[in-house]
Amino acid sequence: MQTYRRRLLATTLFVGAVTLAAPAVAQVAPAEAPAADPVASQPAVDQPAAAAAPQADQSAGDIVVTGSRIASPSATAASPLQSVGIAQIQQSGAINVQDVLLQNPAFGTPGVSRTNSSFATQGAGIATVNLRNLGEDRTLVLVNGRRFVSGLPGSNAVDLNVIPTQFLERVDVLTGGASAVYGSDAVAGVVNMIYKTKFDGVQLDGQVGMSQYGDGFDRQLNALVGKNFADGRGNIMLFGGYSKQGTVLKRDRYTEAGSSAVDSTSRGAYVTGNDADLFTPERPYLSGFAPQGRYYAGDRTFTYGQDGALRDCVSTNGTAGCVNANGTAAGPDGFNRSSFRYLAVPVERYVAAGRANFEVSPALNLFLEGNYAKTKVSTVIEPFPLDSTFSNPRNSGQIPIQTVVGGITYRNPYVPNAIFNAATDTDGDGLKDIYFDRRLSDFGPRTSSVSRDVFRIAGGANGKILDDRFNYEVYGIYGQTKEAQVGSGQFNTANFFQALNSYRDPATGQIVCANAAARAAGCVPANIYGAGALTPAASYLAVPTTLSTKVTQTVAGGNVSGKLFSLFGADPIGFSVGTEYRRESSRNDFDLLTQLGLNGNNALPSTAGRFHLWEGFAEVVAPIVQDRPFFQSLSVRGAIRVSDYSTVGTTYSYNFGGEWAPIEDIRFRVMQARSVRAPNINELFQAPQQDFPSVNDPCIGVTATTAGTLGATCRAAPGVLANIAANGGKFTANQADVQGVTSFGAGNPNLNEEKGDSFTAGVVINPRSIRALRNLVVTVDYFNIRIKDAIVQTPLQYILNQCYEQGNTDYCGQITRRAGPLGPNSAGSLDQLTNSFLNSGGVKTQGIDTVITYRQDLTDIGLAGTLGLRGSYTHLISGYTVPLPEADRDYFAGEIGASRDRFTTNASYDIDGVGLTMTGTWISQASLDDQLTGARPGTNPLYRVRPQFYLDSQIRFQTNDGFEFYIGGSNLLNNKPPYLADIGASAGQDTDAGTYDALGRRYYAGVRINF
Incomplete structure (x- = not known):
């Protein structure tokens, strides 16, 4: 059976519809272009050339588009695929490619961003896509169609911080199951980072930027060197870069409701049912945990x-009604957390990358690529509440203010008389x-200092064999992510309890610990x-926190x-077969006190x-008819992959579909796919x-x-009954x-894989026969993705509602x-909820993507420029999750982070x-979580x-000697994000800072030198 699993061959469908941004093609230097002109060898109905350019390490003339492993000089696409070229990345002024990708409406709010x-207790500053x-x-x-090691322990999420943007030729975004x-993991789609392959020369660039508020200072400096050798049969590229994105404090920003410098809330209005004031902040809404403390004695x-x-x-x-001891009216005595909080954490990156290939012969091309990145991130939030x-290991909360030593009862000498009495x-x-509470000022x-190191090396060989009829590739990859984190502002619970149990030793007259x-x-x-009274004991009570993680792949x-044989005079049938082995490991270890929850932190064991797994896969593309009336081309495709996991056993994924071009200007495509995701x-x-x-709380x-x-x-x-009796007959x-x-x-080792079924159907229009429109490409695609047996943690609110509103006693035990x-x-208030991962969920989303690209040399129509x-x-038609088969749908389409319409x-x-670029991004109105x-x-x-609209712009000045100077701005309209406070905001913020631009207007300037 093992031999069968390792050598399994089957059939697969080529996935991908190419829709490259036209500006992304314009700036590609000749030295970076593929050796062969892809436009000449592919149907005009496809998108601009760079989108269908050969992936790295492919022989000239053969095209491998994201979504297929079949090399062909006439590759086309059967599923929605959008490409972002390096010029578009450069024209955005973004330091991290995440910022560019998030402008694409196919992406939702990232789970982790700056x-x-x-x-975050771990993973702060990581850049992911969703x-x-x-x-x-x-x-x-993926990078060049191959996997990249995760940047987050236990997850599959790749940290885009480690991808050098200057090393990229383009980024392909394939939506739909792949x-x-x-x-595994390609249920929603694929993001494929394609490196340059033939760069020859030196490129130096530097950039600085800051916000209009004088903060968020960003800078980057990069160098890319490439050289072709052996008459173009070999190439080597090296890259080194440094960047730092500066701190932005919450207190220095605004939302639509005003300044975020002081704690506020709108949840109070919501809870009381006063919906009209839902988005009107109650300010100040300070924390009751204040540095001077509160003390609950008797009543x-x-x-x-x-x-x-x-x-x-x-x-x-x-x-009102509270007065100080001297008779003056008491002002606010709470604590303003917003004065401490970061809105954007600083991220510092050192990135190095290299790539080399050498064609020994047409049958043997050797390639090697490597990445190394060190990322440093720091966070600061308010002192611990x-x-x-x-402080009491019995977890009852009572703190004795008397102690017995040698049979004698002593009073804690620090306790004021009024509290003691x-x-x-x-x-x-x-x-x-x-009882007491206080802010540990x-x-x-509370701070953390994080250092992450990512190392990846990939290498192998490819070439053409048997009279160039067949292409082969073998490769190996090793990747590793390590993280070391040190934090401050936490305390030792056991020490704190001992330190509170003190008395005045009659022998010495000194206050000492009783034990x-x-x-x-x-x-x-x-x-x-x-306030400040605890400072002398801080050296005994305070402890650092540590975290060590390692991920390997x-x-x-x-x-x-x-190519095989031909059918009915069409192009030959193309096929690809292969196998892959993958092993992944992950660990994360907090310090012992954090693992036990004995330092005020979350208990994080x-x-x-x-x-590990073995996989076998195969795909086939079969042209049926070509160059016939109403059948410029007609082809069908299919694929299958069988995977054998050490955890979930054998899984199957497949796809099938086809394309029909009645004329060369119009092509229809359809694809059905089954994807899987192992836990x-x-x-x-x-x-x-x-x-x-x-x-x-219901x-x-x-x-x-x-x-x-x-x-x-x-x-x-019983606690609820006591609460009702103590609060005038109503639970409060x-x-x-x-x-x-x-x-x-907690995790669940008995999980099975998720199964995703996706259907896409679309049309690509490229009116090549009309001279004025031959550079116009319009794609419209419908997508429908349904996930069965989705791996979810049962939502806590669902557990509460099922117990109290539906009477489902199975949930009451949690x-x-x-x-x-x-x-x-x-009394009676909620204390603790428990849940775990289950294959109990369902997810569905459907919508329509439309992409229009047009590029025109205006001299063709008597004007100047390009x-x-x-x-x-x-347009998101629908989207919802179902946590359990019998549960109601939890709709996310139309909610914050998943607006119905984005462009x-x-x-x-x-x-x-001289070049000018303007970019506008619109996010339609959105609702709070249902x-x-x-x-x-x-x-x-x-x-x-x-709704929100963001406007970005850049102007560039180029000289003939390879010098370019540019200036630009982001969020030029200085849009203020919607005020959400604690009814939909990111943790600790006043808005959803992953969805809306919370940083405000920003400017940047840079230079780029090529020689």
Whole structure:
């Protein structure tokens, strides 16, 4: 059986429709072009030449387009494929290719980017892409048609930070299932980074930029050197680059609702049902965790006022009726988190790359490519919000303010008299205790410093054999990503408990820790009363956090393609067969305290796992009719791949379809594909990971008389009954309750693969017979992707709704409520939720892509210069997920991050060494998540945010000696992002910073020298 699996041959469908941006073709230097002119050898109905240029390491005259392994001089495309050329990348001024790709409406909001990862416990600053809103793990990123090692432990997501943009010839974006050609993970499609192959010369470039607010200073410096040798049979290229994208602070930006410098919320209005004020911020909405602390003793709450004196009322946001000890009105005594938070984390990159090939003979061409990248990222968020539940290992939250030493009861000398006198014995041990919370400003903000190293090498051989009828390729790849992270601002829970248990030693008169063993270990008594009081004990209590990760990928494979016989006088049937072996491993290890959740961080146990697989694949393209009336060409295609995983066993993927061109100006195409995605290492092996989710408690508002399943299920919890009795007959949750829910999500080694079925149908129009329009290409494609057995973690809100609203007791066991009051948390409030990965989900999305490209030398019509136009538009017809077969649909089409309509237009005009490019991106109106509002996207205008339009521009000046100077700007209209606060924003932000431009107007300038 193993021999069969390793040598399995089958048939495959060539996937890909080429739609290159016209400006991307214009700037390609002759030295970078393929040795043969692809335009001359391919049907005019295809898009501009560079889109169908041979992939790296192919012989001149043979074309391999993303989506197929068959080399042919007349390759065409059967599935939607868009290409972004190097000129378009350069004209964007982007440092990272992610920024260019995200302008394409086929992409959804990235899971990780520079502007939405400041709160990430790992992976901050990584740049990923997400096709069709189906997720990074369903988007396969390739380099020259081959896999690239993941940048995120346990995931398949590639970090685009490590791809040198100057090394690229173009980026192909294939949408629709492509597993039959490339293997697992290509459910949504493929992003294929194509390197230059024949660059000869030296290119130096440098760029600087900053925002109009004087921050976000960006710079990059790059050098590319290439040389052809041995009469063009060989080429070597080397690249070295440095870039740094600067910090942007949240407090220095604005949303449509105003400044983000002060904490605000709109959730309060939403929860109370005051929908009219949903997007009107409540400001300030400060955190109750303040540096001076709060102390809950008996039935009284104490804090320190602005005058530094203790008082027995709190005024988080300036609550009326609270006065300081000196009789003055109490101002806000909460804490403003926004003054600390990063909006965009700084990312510093050192990138090196190389590529070489040498044609020993037509039958043997050797190639080698390598990448190395070091990425440095730092994050800063506000100091830790500590409450007494973190400091008591019994997790009850009571902190004794008396202790017994040698049979004698002592009072904690730090406790103010008012708090001590109000305190009671809440746990029956005969000692007074209190609850408290405070901001650990004494320890400074929470920071992380991350260093990632990525190394990849790929090499092999290809060539033509048997009278050039067959092409072959063999290759091997090894990739590795390592990350080292160090953080600050956390504390040792066990030490904190010992430090709080202190007394005044009568023998010495000194305040010491009560536990002798703790004293011997260096325990320093902790004074938690008042701002700055804890500082002397910080050296004993504070601990660094560490993270070490390693991801490896090993790939070896080979394939043979060629031509068989002809049918009915058409071109010969093309085929490709091959096999591939892949092994992947991943591990991530936090420090021991983080793994146990004993330093205030999420409990994040180590995760490690590996898998391997053997695959066999084949594809065939069969021309049926050519050069006949109404049949300029007609062909059919098919593919199959069989994979044998060490984890899920044998999987099958396939595709089939065809193309018909009634005349050379019009070509119709259709494709049906079955793709698979095997579970990744996190989904299989992840240890239970702690999180602090935002969920809506269905029991809020339930009364003693609320009828039906909801009322009965809620009141079945003793804590809920106690809460109702204590709050005038209605269950009530406070701010600490809303923010104090924890969850644990774990992997599942019994998972199976996902199965995705995609259908695409479209038309390509290139009116070559009309002289004025021969450079116009219009493509319209319908796509429909449905995923079965989708791997999902059951949504926490779904678990709550199923338990309390539907009475499904299976889910109630995943919910824990507090039995009684616990510090600032109310009796009966949500405490903990648990879930795991299951093959229980379903996903569907469908829509229409339209791409129009046009490039015209205006001298042909008596004008001057060259005009290039490109427009790409996606209309999302529908999109939803189903977490479980019996669950209601969770619609995402029309929600924030998945607007119904998106388009990007690009216009360029070049004349006498001067070029101007204008790019406009439009995102239609969007709705809040229906899981929050209960309203299907687009049905309730109260839950919508306005459309957004972004305008970018660049002007270039070129000289005949290879010097180019350019200046440009992004978000020139300085659009303010919609205000979302905590009803749809990225973690810690006031907007969805992964979807909307939150950085504001930015300018850049650069030079590029070629010689």
